């Protein structure tokens with residue numbers, strides 16, 4: 001027994017497993033604290049004071065959002081610009097905007113958006129990624145969706161589409177009617193606009209570089 | 218599966234779990250086919266059973282049948298490992314029915330109710346709308362109760378009977394497995410926080426706790442099926458646990474590249490997840506090495522005898538060694554570095570990996586356990602492959618590999634056209650989807666899916682029939 005090598009000793013490996021697992025878990029928990037702080041939602045004061053948050057507060061819907069190349073970071077980042085009307089208003093209070101976002105996030109789960117689309121790149125691959133769909137050129141003034149839905153603004157066009165998607169098909173693969181009400185559609189559009197303001201480290205790469213989003217035009 | 222040869226109640230309960238799992242496996246494949254048909258013919262069941270609904274059932278059924286088969290596997294091996302009857306078996310049986318009934322209700326609601334209004338009642342009673350764990354909250358609580366009962370039985374039995382290395386690993390692993398589910402149960406408006414914790418469930422299941430479970434089951438299989446030496450097997454098991462948890466826990470970072478989380482996850486995720494294939498190589502070598510070693514010492518005795526006492530099960534265990542390495546190790550490594558993942562994230566490439574990994578790492582070994590169940594229930598000493606076993610194995614494996622190849626090609630088109638060239642917009646997405654290679658790949662995925670499904674029908678038939686076959690030694 002005395003000259004048995006530790007390398008063939010089960011108890012040695014059992015202890016190693018325990019230590020390695022413990023160490024990795026502690027490190028993960030520590031990183032989780034750091035990350036949680038960094039991805040906590042900002043608030044209205046941050047937006048007013050120009051404090052950049054990875055996940056801005058809900059009142060970001062009062063502002064124009066673009067997606068610009070950041071030379072220092074080497075990829076595109078969301079840029080929150082001047083005030084912009086959202087369903088005719090640019091003065092949503094923290095509570096009002098928060099309630100819209102809450103409704104939209106609940107709606108995204110209640111209608112299973114993630115089981116056709118990807119959000120932040122996670123989900124299903126049957127339909128376009130929604131991470132930056134708010135910035136998609138198709139919804140902009142040069143895109144086809146506003147005239148197709150007969151609406152003058154991006155948000156109204158999106159809300160109209162979400163309520164009656166199969167009335168405005170652009171491809172054989174259509175989005176079905178999910179029983180989305182007018183109020184729910186407004187919440188969902190707020191949710192999509194908010195999501196487009198999240199700093200996703202440059203994903204999706206070159207979004208909309210063909211026209212539109214990259215330099216905010 | 219007839220239970221007449223089983224004296225252990227734990228093993229009887231295991232066969233219930235296996236039977237229910239096999240049925241749900243069939244449902245999984247059926248709804249996978251619906252979703253695959255919709256890629257080719259979008260009008261199929263449109264606004265009746267939409268893609269989202271077919272897909273929810275496909276992937277939830279996947280998770281459920283695997284969890285059932287995993288619980289079953291533990292109930293199967295406990296009496297062998299601990300040397301005693303499982304403690305709390307009556308409660309175990311009751312919980313089985315509770316669990317099965319809850320699952321049936323959840324699936325019927327997915328299928329018949331589908332969606333709800335944007336409020337909390339939908340989250341409580343219809344769907345939580347988060348991939349893989351859409352189960353509404355009432356079911357979450359039910360699942361937690363059932364899981365606690367299961368873990369309780371495992372602990373009480375392990376502490377009362379002989380606590381082997383395999384049982385020790387399973388005890389630690391199953392409690393982590395059950396505990397992680399809690400991370401997926403809450404609602405938040407912040408989608409980045411939502412995804413952060415969602416991955417704790419998904420990743421820390423499949424790339425940590427479930428993998429360790431597979432290590433333990435493979436260890437048990439090697440001991441019971443080819444008479445490998447426990448000391449060696451358990452030493453390997455502990456090494457595998459260190460490597461799997463050592464890489465897999467922080468490998469979680471490969472899902473935190475783009476969801477709003479800080480940049481340091483690029484380095485952490487890349488480093489640790491790049492190490493994740495190593496334990497899979499180790500597990501592969503382990504199975505083949507032990508097989509060669511025991512067969513070698515048998516050959517040295519001068520008799521032409523196989524050491525394997527359950528051919529179909531062992532075939533599936535060896536396929537697991539290959540499939541785990543290929544599907545999780547190789548296909549996972551392909552897209553795990555942020556430089557690559559920036560383009561492949563959320564494409565058919567992910568789906569290619571998802572299919573081969575879930576199949577290779579889990580479906581294989583759990584089907585192997587079904588065959589161990591059939592062997593035990595029918596009192597078979599040496600179980601052979603029937604023609605049907607061989608056809609079933611080949612068609613299922615060939616089908617899934619075929620689907621994986623098709624999806625990989627589709628992913629390649631999507632990465633080049635939709636992502637690299639055009640920048641991921643709505644228009645870019647559909648330009649990729651209408652590429653010739655993409656369209657053909659979707660046809661091939663469907664064809665290979667049908668092959669897989671037919672293979673499953675043969676598998677089910679074989680599982681029902683082979684117990685009575687005369688080819689086995691009794």
Ligand code: HEM
Nearest residue numbers: 423471490493545549550552553562563567571574575578
């Ligand atoms: C048995 C083990 C594994 C299983 C069952 C598995 C399964 C999956 C599944 C289903 C997804 C898609 C998740 C979704 O729906 O969004 C996924 C994603 C991913 N897996 Fe694995 N995986 C395993 C092991 C690995 C390993 C070992 C690696 C790396 C070496 C890896 C790397 C990845 C990456 C990078 C993604 C993210 C893909 C994306 O960005 O879209 N996986 N895995």
Ligand code: HEM
Nearest residue numbers: 124125126246249250252253567568571575576580666669
């Ligand atoms: C009859 C054979 C099958 C067919 C036709 C099929 C089809 C599909 C389809 C169409 C999807 C949706 C992908 C998307 O969002 O674009 C899917 C997802 C998935 N399937 Fe299957 N499937 C089959 C068998 C399997 C098997 C055997 C497994 C594993 C054991 C599996 C695991 C998965 C997983 C993990 C996902 C989610 C992938 C992800 O999100 O990346 N499927 N399947």
Ligand SMILES: [Fe+2]
Nearest residue numbers: 420424469471
């Ligand atoms: Fe992962």
